[in-house]
Amino acid sequence: MYNRRMRGLEHPGRPIYERIKNLQPKCPLCGIGRVRQVDHHLPKSRYPYLAVAPVNLVPVCGDCNFVKLDQIPASKEEQTLHPYFDNVEDERWLRAEFLIHKPDNGDAGTVDWQVRFFVDPPDVWDPQLGARIIHHFNVFHLAEVYEAQVADELDTLGFMLETVFDGGGCEDVRAHLLDVAHQRTRPRQNNWMTALYEALAASDWYCSGGFTLVAAG
């Protein structure tokens, strides 16, 4: 039914396929990629009766569809988030930390840095939901997906922060970063930019001039 009556350009079910694909431009599973196809939340190989059920069809980017494959959850904790039913934006759960490694010889120009994204489920949540988000985060390799976005962002940001620093030093830089983090909480608060900017604001090294080394490196 799905392959012969819905997916092809001339198929009678194609308008429904298109409507689902066009629900939103960005992939709801990673928040980064552009939607390019429709995925079966529960794989049609195992659940053929859900092959054309609209609630089982989710717009996704190519990368998320590729890594998910036909995974079948064996428990509730192994269910990835369903964008139609799982509202996980009431609380903050995506965080990041900015890590630096200073060389033993004290050469400040060769500091290594890294931004690490991770899930920090709120205490008020059912542990099962926290486990699901961690599973979702791992299945779609979201730490790596977000880390891949960071370098370009920090390049541009570094040069902009020089002006802020010249005006009011470290504390102005920190305040600016927190301001951007807050602005980025829309439309959803658990996005990599908010986590990144908060992590940068928490780093004394970054706020007091490290931003120039990061941008140059």
Ligand SMILES: [Zn+2]
């Ligand atoms: Zn995606």
